[in-house]
Amino acid sequence: CPNQKLCASGATKAPDPAIAEIGAKLSTVKHKILVLSGKGGVGKSTFSAHLAHALASDSTKEVALLDVDICGPSIPRIMGLEGEQVHQSGSGWSPVYVDDNLAVMSIGFLLSSLDDAVIWRGPKKNGMIKQFLRDVDWGDLDYLIVDTPPGTSDEHLSIVQYLSSTHVDGAVIITTPQEVSLQDVRKEIRFCQKVKLPIIGVVENMSGFVCPNCKNTSQIFPPTSGGAEKMCADLNLPLLGKVPLDPRIAQSCDEGRSFLNVVPDSPAAKAYKSIVQSEKLPGALRSTPRTFLSESLSRCV
Amino acid sequence: QGCPNQKLCASGATKAPDPAIAEIGAKLSTVKHKILVLSGKGGVGKSTFSAHLAHALASDSTKEVALLDVDICGPSIPRIMGLEGEQVHQSGSGWSPVYVDDNLAVMSIGFLLSSLDDAVIWRGPKKNGMIKQFLRDVDWGDLDYLIVDTPPGTSDEHLSIVQYLSSTHVDGAVIITTPQEVSLQDVRKEIRFCQKVKLPIIGVVENMSGFVCPNCKNTSQIFPPTSGGAEKMCADLNLPLLGKVPLDPRIAQSCDEGRSFLNVVPDSPAAKAYKSIVQSDNETSF
Numbered sequence: 061c062p063n064q065k066l067c068a069s070g071a072t073k074a075p076d077p078a079i080a081e082i083g084a085k086l087s088t089v090k091h092k093i094l095v096l097s098g099k100g101g102v103g104k105s106t107f108s109a110h111l112a113h114a115l116a117s118d119s120t121k122e123v124a125l126l127d128v129d130i131c132g133p134s135i136p137r138i139m140g141l142e143g144e145q146v147h148q149s150g151s152g153w154s155p156v157y158v159d160d161n162l163a164v165m166s167i168g169f170l171l172s173s174l175d176d177a178v179i180w181r182g183p184k185k186n187g188m189i190k191q192f193l194r195d196v197d198w199g200d201l202d203y204l205i206v207d208t209p210p211g212t213s214d215e216h217l218s219i220v221q222y223l224s225s226t227h228v229d230g231a232v233i234i235t236t237p238q239e240v241s242l243q244d245v246r247k248e249i250r251f252c253q254k255v256k257l258p259i260i261g262v263v264e265n266m267s268g269f270v271c272p273n274c275k276n277t278s279q280i281f282p283p284t285s286g287g288a289e290k291m292c293a294d295l296n297l298p299l300l301g302k303v304p305l306d307p308r309i310a311q312s313c314d315e316g317r318s319f320l321n322v323v324p325d326s327p328a329a330k331a332y333k334s335i336v337q338s339e340k341l342p343g344a345l346r347s348t349p350r351t352f353l354s355e356s357l358s359r360c361v
Numbered sequence: 362q363g364c365p366n367q368k369l370c371a372s373g374a375t376k377a378p379d380p381a382i383a384e385i386g387a388k389l390s391t392v393k394h395k396i397l398v399l400s401g402k403g404g405v406g407k408s409t410f411s412a413h414l415a416h417a418l419a420s421d422s423t424k425e426v427a428l429l430d431v432d433i434c435g436p437s438i439p440r441i442m443g444l445e446g447e448q449v450h451q452s453g454s455g456w457s458p459v460y461v462d463d464n465l466a467v468m469s470i471g472f473l474l475s476s477l478d479d480a481v482i483w484r485g486p487k488k489n490g491m492i493k494q495f496l497r498d499v500d501w502g503d504l505d506y507l508i509v510d511t512p513p514g515t516s517d518e519h520l521s522i523v524q525y526l527s528s529t530h531v532d533g534a535v536i537i538t539t540p541q542e543v544s545l546q547d548v549r550k551e552i553r554f555c556q557k558v559k560l561p562i563i564g565v566v567e568n569m570s571g572f573v574c575p576n577c578k579n580t581s582q583i584f585p586p587t588s589g590g591a592e593k594m595c596a597d598l599n600l601p602l603l604g605k606v607p608l609d610p611r612i613a614q615s616c617d618e619g620r621s622f623l624n625v626v627p628d629s630p631a632a633k634a635y636k637s638i639v640q641s642d643n644e645t646s647f
Contacts, residue, residue, distance in 0.1 A: 100403010
């Protein structure tokens with residue numbers, strides 16, 4: 061094995077120098093939020109994208125969204141950046157900009173074809189995440205939001221490890237109401253506790269569907285064990301809010317548009333806005349109502 | 362000093378094929394049919410489908426069926442099969458799987474946890490080791506069908522399951538998706554994965570394909586097929602569309618309660634869609 065000398069010397073036991081480099085690089089990022097869930101398909105990427113849009117609606121704030129889902133990178137599509145490519149400069153990789161103050165990075169931008177599969181084992185995925193944190197020229201940021209894949213494995217351990225010499229505000233945990241989801245989400249909460257990652261709160265997604273025809277509400281994913289509300293009460297965690305199912309959310313995501321702009325008066329959009337304005341969020345993370353008003357006004361012009 | 366494995370690495374022994382592959386090949390030689398249930402996307406209904414495929418196949422009491430859950434981080438199968446809290450026993454012939462019925466056996470890491478909320482926070486290599494054990498050390502017996510439920514993605518678990526089954530015959534993969542493009546995008550990657558590792562694709566199932574309001578019977582496309590849904594993707598890629606399953610709250614309810622909705626609401630549109638898929642699956646692959 062070509063690495064035998066390296067292994068024998070014990071050098072691999074030393075801390076990864078990248079951790080300190082990343083600490084230095086991200087020292088100008090004021091707030092870092094991870095979006096996690098033990099369960100797949102609950103709306104992590106949707107939430108991450110719209111949290112980024114909401115925070116960036118204040119044009120004085122610099123916001124970045126990092127997608128560390130290496131196998132299933134949804135963020136480029138949801139942000140309307142499909143097909144964009146990353147450029148390299150003297151100061152590192154340039155992220156892709158949605159607006160002047162909203163930058164995005166994803167492995168999706170590094171693929172030659174949108175259908176290319178990234179079939180990598182853990183170590184290679186870890187290496188890419190390290191590069192995303194160390195080599196991307198983020199600039200000075202107010203917010204770095206990190207979207208993650210489901211699970212408690214390589215990507216999650218690596219992102220926590222590589223951010224260990226920086227301050228991370230905490231994690232927002234996404235779930236849907238049914239027990240099969242909550243079961244996985246409790247594991248994610250255990251993960252956060254084990255790695256000492258603070259939990260900002262929990263969002264319950266797909267929380268009921270109002271029929272557009274007769275306005276009857278159906279619980280498509282019934283909260284058989286009390287939903288996120290009971291789980292949060294049991295585990296003493298803040299429930300940041302509940303977002304109903306709305307076909308226009310999935311539609312907007314497919315079209316790469318923010319549904320906060322497309323249907324700002326929908327119950328789902330109102331629920332999202334209430335979440336990002338929640339008093340349970342650390343003070344500096346709140347978007348003030350004025351920013352949404354000015355945003356929707358600017359869209360009207 | 363240094364790494365305790367240095368002699369092993371230096372000897373080049375790690376370059377030889379994993380002896381477990383041949384052992385697994387021998388162990389599973391009495392399994393007639395192996396089906397993997399895959400999706401690039403999370404939360405589309407892989408575990409739900411795997412569980413109900415197992416139930417449907419096992420409804421023929423002359424068939425021996427087993428369901429293997431290789432989702433190490435988020436093992437949903439014990440809950441969905443009504444086996445939460447069960448434990449695995451070890452015997453002389455290996456680990457005993459947990460039986461739902463006489464002819465339906467299940468294995469999942471969920472059965473190895475001391476508490477249901479315990480998180481399995483493992484990197485790839487440790488997950489791979491567990492999957493190897495599931496295939497090599499579980500006393501499955503002679504099976505007609507082994508169904509393997511997988512986590513979303515194209516990573517360690519997927520590479521490992523294909524690698525460890527490489528000296529056996531695998532019928533192929535059933536790919537699960539939902540109608541929207543954000544799902545299909547990930548599913549196309551999974552299809553590429555299957556092509557790369559030469560895993561035949563039995564067909565595609567489109568889940569959450571419309572919701573009929575129980576009050577007024579109006580159909581809503583909650584996950585709109587903005588790019589043509591699974592139907593167009595299958596047409597483009599020349600793959601069989603095995604069927605479309607509508608959203609039905611009773612599916613999620615049954616899964617939470619650990620009951621087969623094929624028994625709970627056999628006349629529901631969703632149950633009928635499933636039965637038709639399983640029958641076409643049977644005809645296609647067997």
